[in-house]
Amino acid sequence: MDQIELVRSKTDIVELISSHISLKKAGRNFKAPCPFHSEKTPSFIVSPERQIFKCFGCQEGGNVFSFLMKYENMDFGEALRFLADRAGVKLKSLRPSKSYQEKEKLLAINHLASEFYHYILTKHKVGKKGLDYLLGRGINKSSIKTFKLGYAPESWENLQNYLVRKKGYRRPDLEKAGLIIKRQSYPSSINHRSSSYYDRFRGRIIFPLFDHRGNTVGFSGRTLKKDLKGAKYINTPETILYHKSDLFYGLNVTKKAIKEKKRAVVVEGELDLISSCQAGVKNVVAIKGSALTANQVDLIKRFTENIALALDEDAAGDAAARRGIEIADEEGLNIRVIQLQYGKDPDECARHSAKLWRESVKKAIPVYDFYFKSAVSRFGKKGAESKKKISEELLPILVKITNEVIKAHYVKKLAGVLMVSEEAILKEIERWGRKKGIERGRKRTEPHFAKASRGQKTRRGRLEELLLAYVLQQEKNSNKWLEMVDLEQIKSNPIKKIFKTLKGFVKKDFKINDFAKKLPKELLEALDRLYLQDLKIDLKNQKRFAQEFNQTRKELGKLFFKEKLKALVEKMRKREKRGEIKKLGKLRENFKEISKHLKDLG
Numbered sequence: 001m002d003q004i005e006l007v008r009s010k011t012d013i014v015e016l017i018s019s020h021i022s023l024k025k026a027g028r029n030f031k032a033p034c035p036f037h038s039e040k041t042p043s044f045i046v047s048p049e050r051q052i053f054k055c056f057g058c059q060e061g062g063n064v065f066s067f068l069m070k071y072e073n074m075d076f077g078e079a080l081r082f083l084a085d086r087a088g089v090k091l092k093s094l095r096p097s098k099s100y101q102e103k104e105k106l107l108a109i110n111h112l113a114s115e116f117y118h119y120i121l122t123k124h125k126v127g128k129k130g131l132d133y134l135l136g137r138g139i140n141k142s143s144i145k146t147f148k149l150g151y152a153p154e155s156w157e158n159l160q161n162y163l164v165r166k167k168g169y170r171r172p173d174l175e176k177a178g179l180i181i182k183r184q185s186y187p188s189s190i191n192h193r194s195s196s197y198y199d200r201f202r203g204r205i206i207f208p209l210f211d212h213r214g215n216t217v218g219f220s221g222r223t224l225k226k227d228l229k230g231a232k233y234i235n236t237p238e239t240i241l242y243h244k245s246d247l248f249y250g251l252n253v254t255k256k257a258i259k260e261k262k263r264a265v266v267v268e269g270e271l272d273l274i275s276s277c278q279a280g281v282k283n284v285v286a287i288k289g290s291a292l293t294a295n296q297v298d299l300i301k302r303f304t305e306n307i308a309l310a311l312d313e314d315a316a317g318d319a320a321a322r323r324g325i326e327i328a329d330e331e332g333l334n335i336r337v338i339q340l341q342y343g344k345d346p347d348e349c350a351r352h353s354a355k356l357w358r359e360s361v362k363k364a365i366p367v368y369d370f371y372f373k374s375a376v377s378r379f380g381k382k383g384a385e386s387k388k389k390i391s392e393e394l395l396p397i398l399v400k401i402t403n404e405v406i407k408a409h410y411v412k413k414l415a416g417v418l419m420v421s422e423e424a425i426l427k428e429i430e431r432w433g434r435k436k437g438i439e440r441g442r443k444r445t446e447p448h449f450a451k452a453s454r455g456q457k458t459r460r461g462r463l464e465e466l467l468l469a470y471v472l473q474q475e476k477n478s479n480k481w482l483e484m485v486d487l488e489q490i491k492s493n494p495i496k497k498i499f500k501t502l503k504g505f506v507k508k509d510f511k512i513n514d515f516a517k518k519l520p521k522e523l524l525e526a527l528d529r530l531y532l533q534d535l536k537i538d539l540k541n542q543k544r545f546a547q548e549f550n551q552t553r554k555e556l557g558k559l560f561f562k563e564k565l566k567a568l569v570e571k572m573r574k575r576e577k578r579g580e581i582k583k584l585g586k587l588r589e590n591f592k593e594i595s596k597h598l599k600d601l602g
Helices: 003-009 013-018 064-071 076-087 098-123 125-136 141-146 158-166 171-176 251-261 270-278 294-300 313-317 319-330 346-352 354-362 367-379 384-398 404-418 422-435 448-455 459-473 478-483 493-503 512-516 521-532 542-578 581-600
Strands: 024-026 029-032 044-047 052-055 150-152 180-182 197-199 204-210 216-223 233-235 264-267 284-286 306-310 334-338
Touching: 003 064, 003 076, 013 029, 013 044, 013 052, 013 064, 044 521, 052 521, 064 076, 076 098, 098 125, 098 141, 098 150, 098 158, 098 171, 098 204, 098 216, 125 141, 125 150, 125 204, 141 270, 158 171, 158 197, 171 180, 171 197, 204 251, 216 270, 251 270, 251 284, 264 270, 270 284, 270 346, 270 354, 294 319, 319 334, 334 367, 346 354, 367 384, 367 404, 384 404, 384 422, 404 422, 459 478, 459 493, 459 521, 459 542, 478 493, 493 521, 512 521, 542 581
Parallel strands: 264 284, 264 306, 306 334
Antiparallel strands: 024 029, 029 044, 044 052, 150 204, 180 197, 204 216, 216 233
C-alpha cells in the first residue's frame, strides 16, 4: 500500500466532512445541503462504504483529498500532508510543489513575526506603552493571549533584524510576506549603511490575521497616536497568503461558538470582536469595512446559515454594504441587523455595558425592517420628496425578494409608511422590475447548458439508471431484485454491463467495494453516482421499496414494448407495400402478442 492509499484508508470521509458541515443519515449514506453551491433541498451525498461524496446539484464529487482541495482551497500536497498529520502517518520521500514550499515558508515567517510582536508587547519594556494602551481600552490579558496581540517597536528595522540575523530568512521573502518595504530613498535620520528595506509596521498595536485553520496569513497594525495624519490602521498587502476579501478576523477562535449558537454576529473591526467576546458574545467574526464579500459568505456558510450584522444606519444607503447583504441573501443566509443600544460601534457598547451589547444582539431585527427604519430615519416621511427618496431606496430591495409572502408583507408596510395604496406600490415594483429586466412572477430563464445537460438523458435512460440504483442500494435480497430485471429491456451499454457483472457476482452478503473491483475503471463513475443517488425512500421498508422498484420496472417495460410495436408497425407497412402476405401475417401475430404484454403492464 503506497503512502497516498495508506492516508486515504486511515481517513473516514464521514468523520472528515462532518467536522466541516452537518451531515444527516439517509439510508446507508449521509446527506446535507451542498457546501459548494447554494441549494435548499440537500443533494450532497456521502457514502461511508465507498468513502466518496457526490453532489447531484453541481456535480462535484470525489474522495477525502478532493473534498479538502475544494473546501479548503488546498492543492493535493497540502491535503495529503494535512490528512497524514491527522491520521498519524509519517510521509516519506514526498517532494512538495514549489507553490507549497513558498506558502510554507511565508507561513513560518508570519508565525515568527507574530511571536516576535507578541513577545515585545507582553515581555519587553519597549512594548509597555502598547500594553498600557490595550489595558486602558479594556482589553484584558486573557484576550491579549487568545488573539496573540502584539506591538511593533518604533524602529525601522527591528523585525527584519530578528528574522534575518537570528532566524536566517532572506529579506525578499519578508517582502513577499508583506512585512517589509523596499526603500525608494533614505530619510536623513537613517544611516545609509542600513538595509535597503524598512519594517512595514512601526509603533503600532499588532493584530495577527489568522485564517479559519489558525495559520498566520497577515497582520493589521493600529496606531496609538490620536493626532496621526496617516491611516489609523495599516494592513498586510495582498500576498499569496492574505486576501482581504477571503478572511474573517477571529474565526479561528470563534468558529466553535458560532456552530453552537447557530448564528454568526458580524462586526467591522478587531476591537469590536475582542470586546464582544469579553462581553459574553463569542459567536462573532469581524470584517474589514462594512461590506461582506462572496468569498466571506461562502466561508461563513460552512459554520452557520444565520448571521446578524452590526451596522450603522448609513450602511443601508451604502452600495457596497447593500451588495454584500444581497450576496448573503442570494446564498440563502438568514440575515438580521443589530441596532446598538449604546455607542457608535460594538466595542464602545460592550465596554460601556456588556449587558447592553448582549441585549442589542438578542434584539436584532430582520434586514428588511432595518432597511425601512434606516430610510425613514434619514429621509423623513413628510412631503412628496421624502416619499420619493424612500421609495427609490426600498423598491429595488423589494423587487428582489423571491418569497411572495414576505414580499406581500413589506409591500403592505411600505404602503403604510408612504400612505399610499398597495396597488400603487405593486405597480411601481412592476415598473422598476421591467426597467431592470426582471419580470415580476416569472421564473429565471435557465442557462442553455442546463437545458442541454438535462435533455441529454432520456426518460428511458433515467428509468434504467433508477432501476440499477435500486438494486445496488438494496441491502436485503439483492439477488431477488436482480433476477426480476430483464436485461433485454436495457439499452444503455454501461448500465447493461454493470447489470451483467452483477448477475455473475451477487451473493447473499453483497459488498459494494468488492463488486467495484470487478468493474473496469470506465464504469466506476456510473457505479458510484447510482450507489449514492438519493432514492427518497426508506430502503428498510421492503413493502414501499417493492412498490417503487416494480413501478420503475413496469414503466421501463412499457417503453420497451412500445418501441417494439413502433418498429413492427414500420415493418408491417413495408411488407404490405411489397405484397408479402405470409410475412405480414407473422408480424401481425407478433404485434398482438406484444400488445398483450403491454396491456398486462397496465
